[in-house]
Amino acid sequence: MHEVEVTVTINGAMRTTTVEPRLTLADYLRDTCRLTGTHLGCEHGVCGACTVLVDGAAMRSCLMFAVQADGTEVTTIEGIGADDGELSPLQAAFRDCHGLQCGFCTPGFITSMTAFLRDNPAATDDEITGALAGNLCRCTGYQGIIQAVRQAAGQNR
Amino acid sequence: MSGVTEGAARYAGTRINRVEDARLLTGQGTFVDDIALPGMLHACFVRSPFPRASIRGIETAAALAVPGVQFVFTAGDLNPSMKEQWHTSIGPRSPETPRPPLAEHEARFVGDPVALVVATDRYIAEDAAELVVVDYDPLPAVVDYTTAHEADALVHEQHGSNVIAELAALPESALDDVFAGAAHVVNETIYQQACAPVPMEGRGLVIDCSPASGEITIYAATQSPHEVRLFCSRLLGMPEHRIRVVMRDTGGGFGQKVLVQRDEMCVMLAAPKVGVPLKWVEDRRENLLAAGKSRQEHAAVKMAFDADGSIQAAFIDFVSDCGAYPTPWPVMPAAAVGALFSGPYRVPHASFATKTIYTNTVGRTAYRGPWQFESLAREVLLDIAARQMEIDPIDLRRRNLLRRVDLPYTNPIGMTFDDISPMETFEQALSMLDYDAFRREQATARAAGRYLGVGTSSYVEPSTPGHGYYGTEAATIRIEPSGMVNVYIAGGSAGNSLETTVVQLTADALGVRLEDVHTIQGDTAVTGFGAGVAGSRSGSMTAGAVHATAQILRERMIAIAAQQLEAAIDDIELANSGAHVRGTPSISISLADLAGVAYFDTAKLPAGVAPGLEATARYASVAQSIWVNAAHVCTCEVDVETGQIELLRYIVSEDCGPMINPNVVEGQIAGGTVQGIGGALYEHLAYDTDGNPITTTFMDYLIPTAAEVPMIEYGHIETPSPGPGGYKGVGEGGAIGSPPAVVNAVADALAPLGVRLTRLPLSPDRIIELIHHGQG
Numbered sequence: 036m037h038e039v040e041v042t043v044t045i046n047g048a049m050r051t052t053t054v055e056p057r058l059t060l061a062d063y064l065r066d067t068c069r070l071t072g073t074h075l076g077c078e079h080g081v082c083g084a085c086t087v088l089v090d091g092a093a094m095r096s097c098l099m100f101a102v103q104a105d106g107t108e109v110t111t112i113e114g115i116g117a118d119d120g121e122l123s124p125l126q127a128a129f130r131d132c133h134g135l136q137c138g139f140c141t142p143g144f145i146t147s148m149t150a151f152l153r154d155n156p157a158a159t160d161d162e163i164t165g166a167l168a169g170n171l172c173r174c175t176g177y178q179g180i181i182q183a184v185r186q187a188a189g190q191n192r
Numbered sequence: 193m194s195g196v197t198e199g200a201a202r203y204a205g206t207r208i209n210r211v212e213d214a215r216l217l218t219g220q221g222t223f224v225d226d227i228a229l230p231g232m233l234h235a236c237f238v239r240s241p242f243p244r245a246s247i248r249g250i251e252t253a254a255a256l257a258v259p260g261v262q263f264v265f266t267a268g269d270l271n272p273s274m275k276e277q278w279h280t281s282i283g284p285r286s287p288e289t290p291r292p293p294l295a296e297h298e299a300r301f302v303g304d305p306v307a308l309v310v311a312t313d314r315y316i317a318e319d320a321a322e323l324v325v326v327d328y329d330p331l332p333a334v335v336d337y338t339t340a341h342e343a344d345a346l347v348h349e350q351h352g353s354n355v356i357a358e359l360a361a362l363p364e365s366a367l368d369d370v371f372a373g374a375a376h377v378v379n380e381t382i383y384q385q386a387c388a389p390v391p392m393e394g395r396g397l398v399i400d401c402s403p404a405s406g407e408i409t410i411y412a413a414t415q416s417p418h419e420v421r422l423f424c425s426r427l428l429g430m431p432e433h434r435i436r437v438v439m440r441d442t443g444g445g446f447g448q449k450v451l452v453q454r455d456e457m458c459v460m461l462a463a464p465k466v467g468v469p470l471k472w473v474e475d476r477r478e479n480l481l482a483a484g485k486s487r488q489e490h491a492a493v494k495m496a497f498d499a500d501g502s503i504q505a506a507f508i509d510f511v512s513d514c515g516a517y518p519t520p521w522p523v524m525p526a527a528a529v530g531a532l533f534s535g536p537y538r539v540p541h542a543s544f545a546t547k548t549i550y551t552n553t554v555g556r557t558a559y560r561g562p563w564q565f566e567s568l569a570r571e572v573l574l575d576i577a578a579r580q581m582e583i584d585p586i587d588l589r590r591r592n593l594l595r596r597v598d599l600p601y602t603n604p605i606g607m608t609f610d611d612i613s614p615m616e617t618f619e620q621a622l623s624m625l626d627y628d629a630f631r632r633e634q635a636t637a638r639a640a641g642r643y644l645g646v647g648t649s650s651y652v653e654p655s656t657p658g659h660g661y662y663g664t665e666a667a668t669i670r671i672e673p674s675g676m677v678n679v680y681i682a683g684g685s686a687g688n689s690l691e692t693t694v695v696q697l698t699a700d701a702l703g704v705r706l707e708d709v710h711t712i713q714g715d716t717a718v719t720g721f722g723a724g725v726a727g728s729r730s731g732s733m734t735a736g737a738v739h740a741t742a743q744i745l746r747e748r749m750i751a752i753a754a755q756q757l758e759a760a761i762d763d764i765e766l767a768n769s770g771a772h773v774r775g776t777p778s779i780s781i782s783l784a785d786l787a788g789v790a791y792f793d794t795a796k797l798p799a800g801v802a803p804g805l806e807a808t809a810r811y812a813s814v815a816q817s818i819w820v821n822a823a824h825v826c827t828c829e830v831d832v833e834t835g836q837i838e839l840l841r842y843i844v845s846e847d848c849g850p851m852i853n854p855n856v857v858e859g860q861i862a863g864g865t866v867q868g869i870g871g872a873l874y875e876h877l878a879y880d881t882d883g884n885p886i887t888t889t890f891m892d893y894l895i896p897t898a899a900e901v902p903m904i905e906y907g908h909i910e911t912p913s914p915g916p917g918g919y920k921g922v923g924e925g926g927a928i929g930s931p932p933a934v935v936n937a938v939a940d941a942l943a944p945l946g947v948r949l950t951r952l953p954l955s956p957d958r959i960i961e962l963i964h965h966g967q968g
Contacts, residue, residue: 071223074225081889138443139223173446174392178859
């Protein structure tokens with residue numbers, strides 16, 4: 036299969052690679068770039084575990100091809116915290132509120148809610164619950180996740 | 193723990209943050225699909241599209257011609273290499289279902305693995321799988337488990353019947369006199385639909401075989417790395433010590449990753465033939481198609497009551513659908529439903545009958561609280577009984593729940609409950625709700641045409657199985673020469689916070705600072721045998737193992753400190769990562785200095801004290817099981833126009849003994865409770881009448897989202913168990929308690945409309961139908 040050149044800025048570093056046109060953005064990030072924090076929970080766009088930020092917008096990387104990300108800036112879970120390893124306020128809130136157990140869905144929640152709180156910094160509880168409904172978690176019953184996002188939003192209110 | 197003097201607990205009981213979180217929050221976890229080895233190939237299964245079909249031939253040439261395809265294995269290639277297949281917890285002598293790795297001659301459910309394609313990447317393997325041509329001859333399928341016993345077609349011809357087994361206690365007729373003489377008798381048949389555990393990460397393996405050394409390393413998504421090793425050893429006929437299983441992060445299990453199934457067997461058998469590392473990671477469709485189903489069962493249940501509502505007798509006739517390849521043998525879990533049906537109540541007479549059934553559907557597997565139907569059936573029946581007898585359902589339970597004075601209590605089947613608090617958890621949950629206030633609110637709402645309801649459920653469950661394969665657990669603790677501590681436990685944590693738990697327990701047991709303790713789990717090369725995460729066992733068993741090992745080290749640390757500080761042994765206290773003279777903290781020695789003597793200055797060791805600060809010990813359980821109980825209370829509002837159910841409040845009062853970390857305890861309760869809410873309201877692993885699975889995506893198999901769940905309120909009663917630290921298991925209870933509480937709340941809301949709920953899930957269309965037709 037012929038390959039196509041793509042240039043993507045991932046977590047601040049520009050990278051040019053040739054990829055098959057059918058390679059999903061998720062597999063490009065995980066297998067080509069070895070950024071394995073982006074997880075695949077369903078590969079049909081429902082669970083949200085694979086969410087990354089593409090030019091700032093929360094996107095399901097299982098539903099995008101790598102070639103569609105050509106020329107964009109992508110932020111993955113590996114790029115959410117500070118370079119020195121300090122957690123973002125949202126990541127810290129997840130830790131403080133027991134917002135994760137197995138941690139498989141967590142990167143998608145963090146990326147999705149990072150975009151949501153940027154756009155809705157003082158979101159109400161109902162708005163938060165509605166925003167969270169796009170991601171699936173099977174461990175926590177969402178209790179700690181809801182509290183974590185409320186805590187992070189509360190810091191902005 | 194009796195006989196062991198501990199330093200004052202400082203970390204157990206506190207809500208410390210998890211040690212797992214730093215890596216998991218930043219994308220630095222290591223799940224099985226994150227493993228990439230040089231030269232690694234990728235496997236993809238060809239699966240049967242028919243529920244039952246003869247396999248007349250398989251043509252692989254077109255698939256093998258795809259560039260990048262290295263192997264296409266069929267049953268003839270893999271199955272003859274299989275030596276033995278049995279699970280350690282079940283043993284070799286159980287009348288197990290035969291488990292051909294790949295389907296031989298006959299496919300028995302949609303998703304049955306028929307061939308295995310191995311290629312240089314997963315995309316190519318999937319392309320090639322579509323080019324494998326299987327000549328199927330479709331056969332009549334056994335789909336409906338309720339009629340399977342009389343079907344002409346047989347799922348397993350050689351078994352001679354679609355009934356796997358019938359296991360019963362006293363015959364139903366033995367209770368005839370009690371039922372005939374009872375003031376009230378209540379009968380119902382209650383159905384629960386098929387659900388799936390649905391961990392967010394599916395199953396997966398990476399297997400690295402070294403032909404030169406004869407060693408195998410397996411990276412696995414598992415709840416039990418040592419069982420993966422033992423199973424693989426028997427499967428391949430290879431000595432166990434040549435096999436190493438490693439798991440770092442597993443993305444949920446809920447029972448599905450306790451035991452090795454056929455797909456994993458195929459990958460284990462293929463890997464030595466492939467000769468380079470082989471990866472198989474299932475996708476969501478495969479997980480919902482082939483990883484197993486749970487629940488799917490029903491029972492005719494009845495209870496007899498005297499005139500004042502005291503239970504006189506209980507009987508359950510239970511039937512479960514076990515699919516084509518149940519794992520494990522499903523007969524004993526069915527018996528557990530029968531044995532526990534009378535629950536945490538005074539019930540003078542009880543018995544049960546169980547029947548397990550083969551069908552041409554995916555096999556039954558364990559799922560959090562595998563016997564939870566006993567609670568669903570009992571608690572729903574009790575509410576039906578209360579309505580029939582015109583007694584408040586709360587009063588009915590108050591008359592019958594076990595009280596402290598009743599303990600120990602042996603139920604009619606022979607289960608002896610002790611160290612539980614059913615009445616206390618029930619009353620605590622009701623007072624958190626303010627039951628009387630809710631009834632007033634409900635009456636006001638009904639006058640306004642709104643339908644509110646309240647439901648409860650109470651259960652007692654056996655945690656921490658204390659026998660056989662599950663009966664022991666080992667810990668190795670190494671206090672390194674620097675004074676830093678490493679604790680090694682078999683592991684298998686799939687979100688259970690077992691690293692945090694073990695670090696807390698070890699820090700307290702040795703009197704060291706939390707930040708000085710690290711834990712290594714999930715690597716069979718460096719941890720002693722342990723059965724993994726199952727049966728709500730890890731809290732109690734790891735506490736026992738850590739305490740037993742720490743005691744060896746404490747004695748050594750105290751002896752060295754006494755000598756160094758010129759004090760009596762009885763005057764030494766271990767705290768703050770060191771030792772000091774009791775009452776005189778300034779006379780102290782650090783753990784680093786103690787370790788320095790133990791490793792590098794052994795001439796200074798007191799007589800008879802061994803060098804080094806490393807120890808291993810194995811704890812053997814003190815009880816057959818540790819009983820744990822809880823009460824769930826739920827309120828809801830039902831929209832009688834749309835059938836929509838909104839849960840208003842959800843309260844759990846649980847008695848798991850002292851809590852090691854309340855965040856972890858409440859997290860386990862929440863996760864289980866919401867899985868149970870999903871089962872009651874949304875989830876259904878459905879098949880059409882021809883045996884085709886129709887819920888193989890998350891658009892069809894509906895698990896709860898944040899928008900559906902109430903905020904859970906927790907109450908804790910603390911009755912210590914006889915086990916280490918008084919701890920009990922808390923992993924499964926939430927999933928046991930919540931379905932009946934939700935069903936009873938909805939039934940209570942709709943009682944004025946004459947609705948009787950006996951089938952799950954309570955989907956909006958079912959609610960609307962019941963409102964129009966009454967009986968469910």
